[in-house]
Amino acid sequence: MKLIFLGAPGAGKGTIAAAVGKAQGMPQVSTGDLFREAVKNGTELGLRVKGIMERGELVPDELTIALVRERLGRRDTAGGYILDGFPRTIPQAEALAAFQRIDGVINFLCSEQVVVRRLSGRRVCRACGAIYHVENMPPHREGVCDRCGGELYIRDDDRLESIRNRLRVYREQTEPLIGYYRSRGLLHDIDSAGNVEDSLVQLKPLLQNLQQGT
Numbered sequence: 001m002k003l004i005f006l007g008a009p010g011a012g013k014g015t016i017a018a019a020v021g022k023a024q025g026m027p028q029v030s031t032g033d034l035f036r037e038a039v040k041n042g043t044e045l046g047l048r049v050k051g052i053m054e055r056g057e058l059v060p061d062e063l064t065i066a067l068v069r070e071r072l073g074r075r076d077t078a079g080g081y082i083l084d085g086f087p088r089t090i091p092q093a094e095a096l097a098a099f100q101r102i103d104g105v106i107n108f109l110c111s112e113q114v115v116v117r118r119l120s121g122r123r124v125c126r127a128c129g130a131i132y133h134v135e136n137m138p139p140h141r142e143g144v145c146d147r148c149g150g151e152l153y154i155r156d157d158d159r160l161e162s163i164r165n166r167l168r169v170y171r172e173q174t175e176p177l178i179g180y181y182r183s184r185g186l187l188h189d190i191d192s193a194g195n196v197e198d199s200l201v202q203l204k205p206l207l208q209n210l211q212q213g214t
C-alpha cells in the first residue's frame with residue numbers, strides 16, 4: 001500500500017505514521033526527518049536547508065523531489081510506504097504522480113489552536129526520532145527517551161514564531177492539495193484532534209478498504 005499522510009504541522013502525521021508503519025511493517029518516509037538528518041550530519045543538503053527549516057519555510061521543490069525520488073528508489077519501499085509530509089505543493093504532487101501510483105491520501109484534520117499547543121510541547125529523541133509531548137505523551141523520565149534512552153530535544157522550528165509561519169505556509173501552499181487529491185478520488189479525512197487511539201480507530205477501516213483495493 002502506498003499512502004500519503006497530509007495535514008498541518010502538528011496534526012499528528014509523524015506520530016500516527018510511526019505507529020501504523022510499525023504495525024504494518026511499512027517504512028515511514030518523512031521528508032522532515034530526512035532533512036533533519038542531513039542537517040545533523042552537516043551534509044551539503046543539510047547546510048542548504050538548515051535556515052529554511054528554522055524559519056518554517058519550504059525547501060525548494062527540486063531538492064525535495066530529488067530526495068524523495070532517491071528514497072523511493074530503495075528496495076524497502078517496493079511493497080509500500082507512508083509518505084509523511086510529502087507532497088506539500090502541487091508541483092511536488094505532480095512530480096510524484098509521474099513515477100508512483102498512490103493508493104490513498106489520509107488528510108489529518110485538526111484546529112490551529114490544538115496544533116499550536118501540540119507543537120509548543122513536543123519533544124523528540126535525538127537518537128531514534130521518537131516523538132513525545134510534555135503533557136499528552138510524556139516520557140517516563142523527563143528528557144529521556146523511553147525507547148532507547150536517548151536525549152529529548154525541542155525542534156528548532158517549534159518556536160512560536162516559526163510555528164506561525166509554518167501554519168501560514170501550510171494554508172498557502174499545502175492546503176490546495178486537499179482539493180487536488182479529493183478531485184482524484186484519493187482523499188480520506190480523519191479527525192485528528194483527539195488522542196492517538198481516536199485517530200487509529202478511524203484509520204483502521206480506511207486502511208482495510210485500501211488494502212483490499214490494492
Ligand code: AP5
Binds near residue numbers: 053058060
Ligand atoms: P516536518 O518535519 O514534516 O514538519 P511539519 O509538517 O511541520 O509537521 P510536524 O512534524 O511538525 O507535525 P506532525 O503532523 O508530524 O505532528 P507530530 O506527530 O510530531 O517538516 C519540517 C520542515 O522540513 C518543513 O517546515 C520544511 O522546511 C521542510 N520540509 C519537509 N517536507 C517538505 C516538503 N515536502 N517540501 C518542502 N519542505 C519540506 O505531533 C506533534 C505533537 O503533538 C507531538 O508532541 C505529539 O506527541 C503530539 N501529538 C500527536 N498526535 C497527538 C494526539 N492525537 N493527541 C495528543 N497529542 C498528539
Ligand code: MG
Binds near residue numbers: 085
Ligand atoms: Mg512530523
